[in-house]
Amino acid sequence: MSALLTGTPLADRVAVISGASSGMGAATASRLAELGAxxxxxxxxxxxxxxxxxxxxxxxxxxxAVPVDVTGRDAVHAAAQQIAERFGQADLVFNNAGVQLVSPITDLRQDDWQRQIDLNITGVMNVIGAFVPHLTAAAEAGKSADLITTSSIAATRILEKFSVYSGTKAYISHLTRLLRVELGRKNIRVATIEPGMVDTELPDHVTDPDASKLMADLIDQIDVLQSADVAETVAFMAAVPRHVNLTEITILPTAQAI
Incomplete structure (x- = not known):
């Protein structure tokens, strides 16, 4: 994606990105910094x-850099304090950490189930718990305040072998709608992005050979999304005027049909 935003529209913003070591998180961190955050x-x-x-x-x-495992509640709260001491309280949170471990439910890969629940749900909730006070303070001070969480098209599409992963993403998408009822009236913008196929390392975590091949074939066959496409979308969501909330954005490769 070519850059759509120019200048430093995010100057004076303090952004937190979880799952930032690679892929969409890393690309978004770079783009938000480029725009002044x-x-x-x-x-x-x-x-x-x-x-x-x-x-x-x-x-x-x-x-x-704040090395932290977001599945640890105390560690995430300590990270939030560390950020506040150095940069001030966060007003833009990209709650992006997640893992995708696709397999037939009959394989009973319960460790994989639990890992997805721990990171995709508990980790997301830990970030929310640590940073909602920051966002509330920012909004009360008249600043833009954004909580943007990474969901997936798997939240609503019926995809074989995606049961647990899809369930965690459905939780995120619906949670966001519910949080918007509470936080929207406090002038905190709450939103999700729901990407389709993105060329990141996430498919590398898939252990089921058939599902892994499906994703690899899709990457080979069509022009899938790049991490920079998602980064530009998140940046745009954060840069619109404070009274505008782009609540749920689905981002698909043009040629993706499933």
Whole structure:
């Protein structure tokens, strides 16, 4: 995607991106920093985060690495405090950490089920719990305040072998609608992005050979989304005027039919 935004429309914003060590999270961190935001990047892989921060600094942006496993509630709250001490309270949260482990339910891969629930649901909730106070304070001060969470088209489409993953994403999409009832009246914009096929490392985590082949074939056969496409979308959602909330954006490759 060619850059749609120019200048520094996100100057004076403090952005937090979870799942930022690669893919959509890393691309979004770079793009938000390019547009003027101070960016705090969260993930488990410290080396990847530090390399990302170095790239952002080299490009003239401002960023900090906060290595953290978002499945740990206390650790996420400590990260939020660390960010506030250095950059101030966050007013833009891209709640993006997640994992996709697709398999037939009859395989009984319960460890995979639990890992998806822990990261895609518990991790998302931990980030919400740690940063809603930041967003509330920002909104009360008259600033834009954004909580944008990564869901998936799998939240609504019936895809074989995606049962647990799809269930976690359906939780996120509906949770966001419910949170908007509470937080929207406080002038906090609550939204989801629901991407289709993106060329990231996420499909590499799929352990079922048939599902893995389906995704690999799709990447080979059509012009799938790139992480930069999602990053530009998130940036646009955050840059629109404060009274505008782009609540649910589905992002598909033009040629994706499933």
């Amino acid at each position: 101070k960016v705090a990047v969260l993930a488990r892989r410290k080396d990847k985060l530090e390399a990302l921060v170095e790239r952002i600094h080299a490009a003239g942006g401002t960023a900090m």
